[in-house]
Every structure is written in C-alpha cells, then in structure tokens.
Amino acid sequence: MAVPDGIVTNDDLSATLDTTDEWIFERTGIRERRVGGSAGSLGLAAATAALADAGLAATDIDFVLLATTTPDNLIPATAPTIAANLGIRAPAMDLNAACSGFMYALRVAEGLTATGVGRILVIGAENLSRWTDWNDRTMAVLLGDGAGACVVEASTGPSDVLAFDLGSEGDYAHLLSCEHGGTIWMDGKEVFRRAVRIMVDSAERAMSQAQVSADQLSLVIPHQANIRIIQAACQRLGVPMERAVVVLDRYGNTSSASIPLAVADARSQQRVHPGDLVLMTGFGAGMTWASAVVRWSK
Numbered sequence: 493m494a495v496p497d498g499i500v501t502n503d504d505l506s507a508t509l510d511t512t513d514e515w516i517f518e519r520t521g522i523r524e525r526r527v528g529g530s531a532g533s534l535g536l537a538a539a540t541a542a543l544a545d546a547g548l549a550a551t552d553i554d555f556v557l558l559a560t561t562t563p564d565n566l567i568p569a570t571a572p573t574i575a576a577n578l579g580i581r582a583p584a585m586d587l588n589a590a591c592s593g594f595m596y597a598l599r600v601a602e603g604l605t606a607t608g609v610g611r612i613l614v615i616g617a618e619n620l621s622r623w624t625d626w627n628d629r630t631m632a633v634l635l636g637d638g639a640g641a642c643v644v645e646a647s648t649g650p651s652d653v654l655a656f657d658l659g660s661e662g663d664y665a666h667l668l669s670c671e672h673g674g675t676i677w678m679d680g681k682e683v684f685r686r687a688v689r690i691m692v693d694s695a696e697r698a699m700s701q702a703q704v705s706a707d708q709l710s711l712v713i714p715h716q717a718n719i720r721i722i723q724a725a726c727q728r729l730g731v732p733m734e735r736a737v738v739v740l741d742r743y744g745n746t747s748s749a750s751i752p753l754a755v756a757d758a759r760s761q762q763r764v765h766p767g768d769l770v771l772m773t774g775f776g777a778g779m780t781w782a783s784a785v786v787r788w789s790k
C-alpha cells in the first residue's frame with residue numbers, strides 16, 4: 493500500500509468548513525484522510541511494495557491492471573506509465589468501476605489467468621482530492637487519496653478465488669458523479685440506502701456460490717465508505733464487527749484503493765492466515781458492485 497504523507501484531520505476541515513470532528517466521526521467513522529500525490533505516483537509506490545512483498549521482479553509480470561476513477565490524464569491511461577516506471581513492458585491498462593474497481597480488476601485478472609496469462613499486477617489507486625470541492629462539506633469530509641496493489645498468479649490446483657459476484661445498475665448513475673473538469677457530487681442518503689442492500693445481496697450471492705456461511709468467514713474486507721454502512725451490512729450478514737476490517741478512520745473513502753488498503757492493513761496486523769475464508773465486498777458509482785469469497789493463500 494501507499495498513502496501520501498499529507499494528513500488532513502477533521503479539525504483541519506472544521507477550520508474552513510461549517511462542520512465538526514464530532515459530526516464527521518459520528519456520521520461516517522472518519523477521523524482523518526491522506527491528501528496528495530497522483531494515481532500514477534501512489535499506484536507506482538504500492539505496486540513497488542507489492543512486487544517486493546511477493547519477491548518478484550518486473551520481468552515476472554505479464555499484465556498490469558490499474559483500477560482508478562482518477563487517472564492522471566484522460567489520455568493516455570495511467571497504467572502504462574506505472575508499468576514503464578517499474579521496467580515492465582507487458583500490456584497495461586486502466587479500468588474504471590468506481591469504488592468497485594479493485595474487485596472488478598481482480599475479476600478481470602482471474603479471467604486473464606484462464607487465458608494463460610501467468611501473473612497480473614493489480615493496482616487500485618486514487619487521487620480523489622483533485623476532484624473534490626474543498627468548500628463542499630458534504631463531500632470534502634468523506635474522500636481521501638491512496639493506493640494498494642497485489643499480484644494475482646495462475647495456480648495449477650483449485651483456485652483460491654471461490655466465488656465472484658459482480659453487477660451494475662446504470663439507472664442510478666445520477667446518484668454519484670463527476671463531470672469532465674467538475675467535482676464529485678453525491679446524493680449521500682440515497683447512495684447509503686442502496687449501498688447496504690447492494691452489498692448484502694451481492695455478498696450473500698457470492699457466499700452461496702462458494703457454499704460458505706457467515707460463521708465460516710474469518711474476515712470481511714468491505715469497501716470503506718462509511719462505518720455505518722459497514723455496521724449495517726455486517727449485522728444483516730450475521731458477521732460480528734470484530735471480523736470486519738476498518739481503515740476508513742485513517743484514510744476516509746479512497747474508492748478503488750479502499751479494499752486493497754484494508755487488505756494491506758489486515759496483513760500487517762496478522763489478521764489473515766493461510767486457509768482463512770475471506771469475503772471482500774464493495775459498491776460504488778455506476779452504480780456498480782462486486783464481492784468475492786477467497787481462500788487466503790499467503
């Protein structure tokens with residue numbers, strides 16, 4: 493993972509906006525967020541860390557997938573630049589499924605392995621601060637910058653990915669959007685309402701497909717939008733909050749980076765072990781959603 497050094501606390505925001513640390517923390521669970529860098533620079537740092545952690549070199553990577561809603565430019569995609577900076581000359585492309593982006597990228601990576609691609613570097617990186625109206629208290633308190641990355645590898649035995657559930661409902665595109673050159677806007681209440689239902693339904697479909705029950709899950713790694721969404725979803729799924737990974741208190745909502753940031757946190761806290769069953773689930777603008785049940789390998 494990688495996050496910029498710049499920390500913006502709730503108190504920092506309340507110095508310029510009509511808000512308070514108490515409101516932000518109670519309504520969202522966020523204490524502070526990181527601000528700075530770019531999808532390219534943060535993605536590169538996270539990818540470098542992932543390669544080191546996996547003990548792999550640039551030449552071991554056959555494909556680079558970057559999930560982002562905030563690419564450095566409209567053209568070209570940011571992934572080829574990250575790949576070049578790593579010394580990788582393999583295919584590289586961006587993918588945008590908003591906050592579900594990292595999960596969508598994992599799904600594409602799994603599909604690529606089925607076509608004979610050996611190792612895929614999957615990155616989620618966001619620079620949401622660039623598209624945030626810092627005078628809009630309804631959005632500024634929620635968003636942050638960051639990146640996470642992993643390497644997906646084809647295996648000869650049964651897949652460690654037991655099930656995926658992905659979907660979209662474009663009829664609700666208007667609920668969360670950002671026009672070219674504009675700033676991010678959201679109907680927070682409506683997104684909240686739909687998010688809980690979407691996450692629970694999607695997670696249940698993935699669990700049913702994987703034939704895994706809630707009590708068998710060692711960990712739930714949800715998209716980090718709002719602690720109340722995570723609490724409501726966990727309650728409906730029958731998973732105690734102690735088994736949910738929460739990093740939004742430190743990073744806010746980092747869209748495509750939020751699930752890999754939470755994965756990195758769970759690993760650093762030694763909360764996942766080989767053989768554990770883990771549910772990852774997210775939702776976002778589009779609206780899109782994606783869940784996976786995986787068996788942790790290492």
Ligand code: UT7
Nearest residue numbers: 510511512515519591629630633680681683684717718776
């Ligand atoms: O990544 C996927 C997309 N993101 C999400 O999933 C976020 C989903 N939505 C949410 O997390 C919540 O809806 C929010 C955190 C955005 C808002 O929480 P809420 O409990 O739905 O609050 P609200 O919008 O109903 O606003 C309640 C009050 C309003 O005042 P009135 O009308 O009751 O007088 C707002 O104007 O709180 C006010 N308010 C604030 N007050 C202090 C809104 N933002 C703030 C703020 N500080 N930052």
